[in-house]
Amino acid sequence: MPDAAFLMRQRSLFAFAGKLIGYTLLAVLVFIWLGPVILVIITSIKSNDAFLAGPFALPTQPTFAPYVTVWNSLGFGRLLANSFLYAACGSALAVALALVPSFALSRFDLPGKKIVFGVILTGLMLPQQTVLIPLYDTLRTLSLLDTRIGLIIVHAAYGMPAQILILRGFMTTIPREIEKAAFLEGATDFQVFWKVILPLSVPGILVGFTLNFIAIWKEFVFGLVLLNSEANFPVTVGMLKLNSDRYMAVFNLPAAGLVISQIPIVILFLLSYRKLSSGNFAGAVKG
Amino acid sequence: MTSPNLADERTSFIRFALAHKFVAFFGILMPLAIFAVFVGYPIVFTVYLSFFEWNGMAPQKTFVGLENYQYLITDKYFHTALLNNAKWVGVTLFFPVLLGLVIAYGLRSRIIPAPALIRTVIFFPVTMSLISVGLMFLLILNPLFGAFDTILRSIGLGSLVMEWFGDYRVALYTLAVVSGWAFTGMPMILYFAGLGDVPKETFDAAKIEGAGHFRMLTQVAVPQLRPVTAVVVMLTLFESLRAFDLVAVMTKGAPFGTTNVLGYLVYLESFWNSRFGYGAALSVAILVISILLAVFVMTKLMKGAFDA
Numbered sequence: 001m002p003d004a005a006f007l008m009r010q011r012s013l014f015a016f017a018g019k020l021i022g023y024t025l026l027a028v029l030v031f032i033w034l035g036p037v038i039l040v041i042i043t044s045i046k047s048n049d050a051f052l053a054g055p056f057a058l059p060t061q062p063t064f065a066p067y068v069t070v071w072n073s074l075g076f077g078r079l080l081a082n083s084f085l086y087a088a089c090g091s092a093l094a095v096a097l098a099l100v101p102s103f104a105l106s107r108f109d110l111p112g113k114k115i116v117f118g119v120i121l122t123g124l125m126l127p128q129q130t131v132l133i134p135l136y137d138t139l140r141t142l143s144l145l146d147t148r149i150g151l152i153i154v155h156a157a158y159g160m161p162a163q164i165l166i167l168r169g170f171m172t173t174i175p176r177e178i179e180k181a182a183f184l185e186g187a188t189d190f191q192v193f194w195k196v197i198l199p200l201s202v203p204g205i206l207v208g209f210t211l212n213f214i215a216i217w218k219e220f221v222f223g224l225v226l227l228n229s230e231a232n233f234p235v236t237v238g239m240l241k242l243n244s245d246r247y248m249a250v251f252n253l254p255a256a257g258l259v260i261s262q263i264p265i266v267i268l269f270l271l272s273y274r275k276l277s278s279g280n281f282a283g284a285v286k287g
Numbered sequence: 288m289t290s291p292n293l294a295d296e297r298t299s300f301i302r303f304a305l306a307h308k309f310v311a312f313f314g315i316l317m318p319l320a321i322f323a324v325f326v327g328y329p330i331v332f333t334v335y336l337s338f339f340e341w342n343g344m345a346p347q348k349t350f351v352g353l354e355n356y357q358y359l360i361t362d363k364y365f366h367t368a369l370l371n372n373a374k375w376v377g378v379t380l381f382f383p384v385l386l387g388l389v390i391a392y393g394l395r396s397r398i399i400p401a402p403a404l405i406r407t408v409i410f411f412p413v414t415m416s417l418i419s420v421g422l423m424f425l426l427i428l429n430p431l432f433g434a435f436d437t438i439l440r441s442i443g444l445g446s447l448v449m450e451w452f453g454d455y456r457v458a459l460y461t462l463a464v465v466s467g468w469a470f471t472g473m474p475m476i477l478y479f480a481g482l483g484d485v486p487k488e489t490f491d492a493a494k495i496e497g498a499g500h501f502r503m504l505t506q507v508a509v510p511q512l513r514p515v516t517a518v519v520v521m522l523t524l525f526e527s528l529r530a531f532d533l534v535a536v537m538t539k540g541a542p543f544g545t546t547n548v549l550g551y552l553v554y555l556e557s558f559w560n561s562r563f564g565y566g567a568a569l570s571v572a573i574l575v576i577s578i579l580l581a582v583f584v585m586t587k588l589m590k591g592a593f594d595a
Contacts, residue, residue, distance in 0.1 A: 039426075236419075
């Protein structure tokens with residue numbers, strides 16, 4: 001029979017092996033998911049010569065020259081401003097449009113609730129490509145093709161279904177006692193919505209807005225098809241140019257472009273990732 | 288709630304609308320009107336257009352009946368794209384979903400330390416545009432200066448080095464795996480949240496009965512996570528069906544159209560070849576596939592996960 005000391009040693013050996021496996025997995029995962037990002041950042045602060053001398057070496061003389069070059073030649077100032085406009089206005093409009101429907105779906109026993117939900121889900125799952133041609137045609141008829149306002153409207157309309165699901169999920173968690181009291185006092189639906197539900201929904205609205213902002217910032221297809229002039233391009237469409245011989249000869253320019261395109265989202269991500277990565281909004285989607 | 292017949296539904300809606308004008312107007316009629324304009328009408332128009340030949344500019348559209356669909360059945364680009372979408376779905380259902388589940392389990396069961404760090408690092412690419420992701424992997428997988436080939440060579444696997452985008456045998460899988468890299472964070476956090484909802488006693492009981500991590504994952508966690516899996520599968524299917532951005536930035540369908548996916552083919556035929564009628568027919572094909580998948584997922588997998 002093994003003595004106690006042996007058992008102890010064996011147990012600590014197991015614990016050590018477990019830790020070793022754990023940290024190895026940690027290292028592998030971080031390497032796979034953070035490695036590419038770090039490599040891009042390193043590449044973006046190298047001069048041409050430094051990159052050609054050692055594509056993976058740490059930069060000995062960091063330079064911001066690639067950022068300046070790519071900023072000027074792609075007109076990143078305008079691209080970022082456009083993307084910001086689309087993301088901010090599109091999300092704000094989507095959230096605004098979704099507020100009352102969410103209130104209606106979370107608070108009332110609506111006749112035809114299932115139809116409304118079916119329609120929302122259709123809007124949510126519809127592959128964009130199936131509506132590209134009609135949207136293109138409609139916007140052209142309305143003279144909104146290749147305009148900023150046209151793209152904002154499209155983003156708002158397609159952002160709304162997700163917003164309704166998120167906000168409805170959030171609003172159902174608001175206790176009903178407060179509004180019951182308000183109704184007993186003789187408040188109208190609008191007053192309850194405006195004075196009770198809306199102020200209490202601010203955290204849900206912020207989450208919804210942030211998710212929609214990121215979604216529009218990432219969006220590419222609508223921007224590609226519904227815009228023609230470079231002056232209106234968002235970052236995603238403008239960056240397409242980076243995949244050309246002119247920029248791909250040395251990697252520091254595309255790398256710098258990548259970093260620039262992502263900075264606004266990194267800031268937003270750092271401000272809100274606890275909320276987003278906790279998966280709380282998943283509960284909202286599940287209903 | 289029992290579902291009344293349509294007439295009841297209508298009268299009860301009118302009664303509701305009269306009692307709650309604000310809610311009925313801004314909460315139901317307005318969103319339905321927006322959907323009618325931006326979702327309903329486009330779908331109807333696409334179906335209508337698929338029976339016509341139209342270059343997108345001319346005021347006249349020529350009615351051609353089922354010609355677009357006849358062409359579609361024999362179009363080898365359509366076949367390739369359809370097959371590619373299926374492969375793409377296969378890869379994304381396997382790689383990011385399974386990996387997301389395993390990582391989530393590893394984090395919850397504390398096999399992998401630093402859960403907050405891992406969640407942040409893996410979720411981060413979900414916030415990146417696929418255009419940025421695509422450009423990034425064009426750099427990483429570049430045959431001359433790419434880090435990936437260099438790593439393979441340095442660990443003695445140089446024989447595996449390929450033309451990741453140029454070789455028609457692997458190009459599509461390269462794209463699908465890159466999309467998986469960007470997408471893994473999504474199933475991971477959904478499963479992570481889902482595992483947090485599983486009662487701790489369930490795992491403790493299994494542990495007492497001597498279940499290892501593998502059995503714990505497959506026999507305890509997976510059945511408990513069914514609703515999450517339904518949502519994840521749904522998201523993954525539709526994400527794969529929408530695959531477009533990576534193709535547009537990385538390969539543009541090359542080599543020889545072998546990396547075309549349905550969504551990209553619609554774009555090419557409509558906006559490059561000016562065959563809007565045929566593009567519409569392709570759109571209808573995507574729509575039908577989406578509906579079939581949605582019905583399948585709803586009836587087989589969901590079982591009430593989206594019940595209002």
